[in-house]
Amino acid sequence: RLVLMVSMVTKGPLERLLIEGFIDKNEAHTKLAQCVPGTFLMRFSDSGIGGISIAYTRNVDTIVGSEVYSVQPWTKNDLQHVRPFSARIRDLEELLYLYPCVLKNEAFAKFYPQPIGESADPAKYVGCTVMVSLHPPGSSRTTVYLLYIVY
Secondary structure, eight states, rough: HHHHHHHHHHHHHHHTBBBOOOOOOOHHHHHHHSSSSEEEEEEEOOSSTOOOEEEEEEEETTEEEEEEEEEOBBBBHHIIIIHHHHHHHHHHHTOETTTTEEEEHHHHHHOOOSSTTOOOTTTOOOOOOOOOOOOOSSSSSOOOOOOOOOO
């Protein structure tokens, strides 16, 4: 039932088969191992029931090359009450290509919510937003607070 609820929250991307489905973490890592940095795939989490997880490649250095990382699963609550699925995908600038090699914006642009910082009623409110970011091992964990003001 939880998977059904999460799939309802991600309805557009799920219908377009942008989510790989029920593959485990090892299979996701195997698929991405030879991909260029910035390639990602989405799957139903096997550790967080009903969650959606993202695995992505990231360039570590010139000797090691790229490595595959898994993002902590997003739950139905995260996607409904914190930040919508497609907005999270847009936020993550490290994600460039949907597996196997589709530009992220080509795959997801039609699902993106209104642009960041735009107020639903600009006559009454200043626009602001919450954004997600990745903190892989070895990266800076600086927290940046953003407030977009629209006049």
